[in-house]
Amino acid sequence: MTNDSVNKLHVKYKLKLKRIVIKIALLTAVTFLVFILSLSVGSVHISFADVLLVLLSKLGIVNYNPGSLGKVVLGIRFSRTMATILVGSSLAVSGVLIQSTTRNPLAEPYLLGLSSGALMFLCISLIIYPKICMSSVAIMLISFAGALTALFVTMTISELLGGTPLSLILAGIAVSAMFAGVSQLLAFIVQFKLNIPFLMLLLGSFSNIVLTHVFIVSISFTIGFIIALTISKRLNALIFGDEHAFQLGYNPKVLRYIAILTTSFLTGVAVSVSGLIGFIGLVVPHISRLIVGNDHRVLIPSSALLGGSLLCFSDVIVRCLSSNLGLGELPVGALMSIIGAPFFIYLLLKKMRG
Amino acid sequence: MVKIKILNLSFSYDSIEALKNVSIEFKEGEVVSIIGPNGAGKTTLLKCIAKLLKPKKGVIYLDGRDVWSISNKDLAKILTHSLFEVPKGFNLTVLDFLLTSRYPHFRGFWETRKDLDVVEEALTMVNAKHLAERRLEELSDGELQRIVMAKLIAHQAKVLLVDEPTVHLDLKYQLEILSMLRRISKINNTLTIMTLHDLRLASIFSDKLVLLHCGKIVATGAPHEVLTKENIAKTYGVEVEVIKHRKAGLIIVPLNTLP
Numbered sequence: 274m275t276n277d278s279v280n281k282l283h284v285k286y287k288l289k290l291k292r293i294v295i296k297i298a299l300l301t302a303v304t305f306l307v308f309i310l311s312l313s314v315g316s317v318h319i320s321f322a323d324v325l326l327v328l329l330s331k332l333g334i335v336n337y338n339p340g341s342l343g344k345v346v347l348g349i350r351f352s353r354t355m356a357t358i359l360v361g362s363s364l365a366v367s368g369v370l371i372q373s374t375t376r377n378p379l380a381e382p383y384l385l386g387l388s389s390g391a392l393m394f395l396c397i398s399l400i401i402y403p404k405i406c407m408s409s410v411a412i413m414l415i416s417f418a419g420a421l422t423a424l425f426v427t428m429t430i431s432e433l434l435g436g437t438p439l440s441l442i443l444a445g446i447a448v449s450a451m452f453a454g455v456s457q458l459l460a461f462i463v464q465f466k467l468n469i470p471f472l473m474l475l476l477g478s479f480s481n482i483v484l485t486h487v488f489i490v491s492i493s494f495t496i497g498f499i500i501a502l503t504i505s506k507r508l509n510a511l512i513f514g515d516e517h518a519f520q521l522g523y524n525p526k527v528l529r530y531i532a533i534l535t536t537s538f539l540t541g542v543a544v545s546v547s548g549l550i551g552f553i554g555l556v557v558p559h560i561s562r563l564i565v566g567n568d569h570r571v572l573i574p575s576s577a578l579l580g581g582s583l584l585c586f587s588d589v590i591v592r593c594l595s596s597n598l599g600l601g602e603l604p605v606g607a608l609m610s611i612i613g614a615p616f617f618i619y620l621l622l623k624k625m626r627g
Numbered sequence: 628m629v630k631i632k633i634l635n636l637s638f639s640y641d642s643i644e645a646l647k648n649v650s651i652e653f654k655e656g657e658v659v660s661i662i663g664p665n666g667a668g669k670t671t672l673l674k675c676i677a678k679l680l681k682p683k684k685g686v687i688y689l690d691g692r693d694v695w696s697i698s699n700k701d702l703a704k705i706l707t708h709s710l711f712e713v714p715k716g717f718n719l720t721v722l723d724f725l726l727t728s729r730y731p732h733f734r735g736f737w738e739t740r741k742d743l744d745v746v747e748e749a750l751t752m753v754n755a756k757h758l759a760e761r762r763l764e765e766l767s768d769g770e771l772q773r774i775v776m777a778k779l780i781a782h783q784a785k786v787l788l789v790d791e792p793t794v795h796l797d798l799k800y801q802l803e804i805l806s807m808l809r810r811i812s813k814i815n816n817t818l819t820i821m822t823l824h825d826l827r828l829a830s831i832f833s834d835k836l837v838l839l840h841c842g843k844i845v846a847t848g849a850p851h852e853v854l855t856k857e858n859i860a861k862t863y864g865v866e867v868e869v870i871k872h873r874k875a876g877l878i879i880v881p882l883n884t885l886p
Contacts, residue, residue: 378716522703
């Protein structure tokens with residue numbers, strides 16, 4: 274190849290894409306490793322080899338019986354592992370969507386109040402009609418509506434405050450605090466009067482996961498992810514402003530509505546499964562941007578992978594800590610806040626200093 | 628053959644009338660500057676043509692069709708403008724920005740080789756190939772304006788609408804950007820409409836001027852027809868001397884503000 278053709282833009286671009294594909298493949302491998310790790314680690318240790326053999330026998334490739342204890346443990350752990358991955362991915366993709374449509378690098382579903390909105394709606398509906406927890410569709414719709422309502426309130430207040438990036442965050446914190454407060458009061462009623470384990474949801478936890486949860490969140494993630502990927506090209510345009518997107522033939526208003534609905538759906542359903550887990554939607558998109566750049570066509574899949582593996586790994590750590598300390602379940606949401614909040618402060622500092 | 632015909636255009640922001648009964652025609656190959664004092668409605672007129680603002684009254688015809696009857700997708704292939712924002716904190720690069728300008732031209736998920744070649748050619752035309760991987764936030768005003776020019780080229784539209792291409796630029800970059808814009812328009816035979824503050828630069832680089840005042844067209848035509856002592860006094864409220872220079876076009880010397 275001559276020097277000249279190396280400098281050609283299309284050659285460079287192809288090379289860049291190739292590198293990104295490799296990075297996404299690596300992220301996929303990492304996610305798989307974390308998945309295996311999560312199945313193996315816990316109060317009962319199961320070796321990596323056993324986990325792999327069980328997975329292979331499930332797929333019908335080999336014949337292997339791990340014994341009844343192993344089967345039970347893996348069954349429970351499988352639900353929990355899948356839930357952490359899917360919730361992490363959902364929250365990360367939500368983060369990308371909300372950051373790009375608001376053009377605000379500080380935006381995040383938890384900080385904007387979506388999570389506590391979803392939780393509050395869940396509490397209220399459980400108190401009004403406790404049997405609702407039997408219906409997955411109802412749970413999905415209610416938490417979706419809660420997240421959407423909270424986002425709407427936040428954005429309205431932010432507009433009244435002048436619609437700046439910081440006013441959005443301030444409005445979000447206020448709305449979030451209010452809805453979280455209501456949720457906290459109601460959660461006690463739900464837990465002690467109705468005997469539904471709910472308090473852990475305030476802190477964000479996967480201790481009560483069952484297979485139905487996995488089913489719910491895998492549906493919402495699949496739908497949300499496909500929509501996000503479909504509008505990824507448009508998001509590339511929208512980030513440069515409504516007027517820029519418009520001249521490329523897109524309708525920025527419609528695009529924003531789609532993104533907001535998708536974010537609320539992804540976040541709402543994730544919250545109904547795991548409770549309040551913050552900062553994943555903030556930290557993961559930023560790290561993904563560092564790894565693959567700003568093109569949403571690759572940013573969205575890599576954020577999903579990174580979010581899934583990060584939350585799953587955090588949950589592994591939490592489980593190890595819990596069983597070693599003998600304190601019962603520690604909430605993974607707390608760990609995420611410990612990791613995420615300093616990152617938020619760092620972004621805030623960067624923003625305030627211009 | 629691209630032609631824009633504006634008939635009796637009126638626009639108002641809530642209660643403030645920004646454009647009143649504007650009628651004018653432009654055709655391809657022309658470089659037009661819209662001039663006028665602050666708040667005259669220059670950018671509003673540009674936005675109306677770009678279909679970003681819906682006029683209260685009147686019609687804008689693009690090749691005989693009302694722009695509001697043209698779908699956004701079709702319009703995207705014909706018309707481009709320079710309005711955009713760079714959100715802070717995302718580390719968006721020049722290439723992130725320029726590649727979007729190809730979106731009206733391909734329906735698939737990924738750019739083809741041709742799209743990248745067009746972007747590369749555009750960058751070469753504005754001497755900015757070395758800026759391709761740079762972050763937009765760290766570019767100087769002059770560099771950023773060059774990237775905007777590259778974007779207008781890469782979009783391959785027939786109508787270019789440019790808002791204040793020389794704002795924040797020093798003398799050298801002002802000349803560079805405007806001669807670039809004129810060259811692009813002449814090579815591709817586009818219709819270029821820009822808003823400008825500097826009357827002297829407008830007189831050098833435009834084929835046609837439109838002088839706006841309080842939302843009305845006061846004068847239109849070749850620079851020397853529009854930039855007269857009387858017109859400037861009437862619109863800007865400034866007493867000036869207009870000197871014709873052999874090389875530099877019209878030199879407008881402000882003398883006094885008029886009461």
